[in-house]
Amino acid sequence: MIGIVDHRMGNLLSVFNAFEYMGADVELCADPRDLDDADKIVLPGVGAFPDCMKNLKELGFQEVLNRLVLEEKRPVLGICLGMQVMAEWGEEFGEHEGLGWIPGRVVRIKPEDPGLKVPHVGWNNIRYSPDSPLLKGLPQSPDFYFVHSFHMECTDPGHVDAWCDYGGKVTAAVRRGNIFATQFHPEKSQDFGLKIIENFLSWH
Amino acid sequence: MLSKRVIVCLDVRDGKTTKGIKFKGNVDIGDPVDMARIYYEAGCDELVFYDITASHEKRGIMIDVVRRVAETIFIPFSVGGGISSVEDMRDVLLAGAEKISVNSAAVKNPKIITEGAEAFGNQCVVLGMDVKKVEKSEKIPSGYEIVINGGRTYMGIDALWWAQEGERLGAGEICLNSIDADGTKEGYELELTALISENVNIPVIASGGGGIPQHLADVLKEGKADAALIASMVHYGTYTIPEIKEHLKSQGVPVRDQLQ
Known part of the structure; x- marks a missing residue:
């Protein structure tokens, strides 16, 4: 079973629909204990970084996720804000501690070209490392759908799996062992996004 | 690089597309979900469903359309028309839409923008603006005024002020419709689009007037729009999405590449 963490941070239906469309046995997990049965976690x-961390703590997800992801090494896929909270720190609405799975900070995007707007909304092409299990089988520079104002700056560049150019380098995907994450929305990125979901489902 | 978006708008009444839409090959398709699928596969970047269902009782049909679209179409799509409360927004978003757009309801009750943004996030709330060109005056310094009821009612609100106010209240995007250009097929209102786009920090979708692919190139370059809305130029089979995108590419407009 694929367990989607339902931490009351936005509508999860499109994520659910995309995984179901790719043939996954997928469940929304509103109770952290439901995640115990999940082979993989999404x-x-x-929304905002501090709200998300607050919900993860108060609903009891943080402890369970730390155990399943860090100790038991279950594969996890973070999406958008779900990627950002995997960092050590976030700067949205002040300094806030994240899950700390990926060394780095989440900072506001500052495009060098003042004509570029923040939030960064729309389809942006990315570049990715050729050995990325999540992005294998995709063309060289595929487009994905982004909606965000912050992005992750990784301490170890080896954790950056994909990046895009938006008036400077913006982190588009990260990976550390069993931990995968994308800043863009695979569930809203048509065939390329579905391919990423397929890659995550088949990874072991 | 960020692509410029080509967005297809479908008018829906009682769960059916309103006009006998003819694709090349003269196939009539009345089901908005089937039509959405055709545009999706052709590479459109986003979809807008505009609900013009008159009776309140039949609005549930639209929710069903949204649900069916969300199950098989994996690009962002928004729903507008008849949304006047946070509850209306919730119904549409929980059925799987990415965004909702508010137009006259926001003019009458601007708080709805903030309430929607706080409940669902700024990225969910698109502010639709219907605009007409008027004489510049103290009240309307930009020379563009907000109208409702399809352009019949002037609201005494300056369009530039309203765009900035909408951003401040929490809108994540603006869909800017020129009533003067709408239906003319003679091109988008470039001056208006550039004015708004240069003075807000959220994406602006240009609407009204698109007739040929060059019109999109003009509004995405000169008009500085982030996206262009199209309807009849593809609904009647005059152009296909790949033809439009090919032209945009030839004009140096970055567009999302075709599928795998």
């Missing part, structure tokens, strides 16, 4: 999220 951590989505739309």
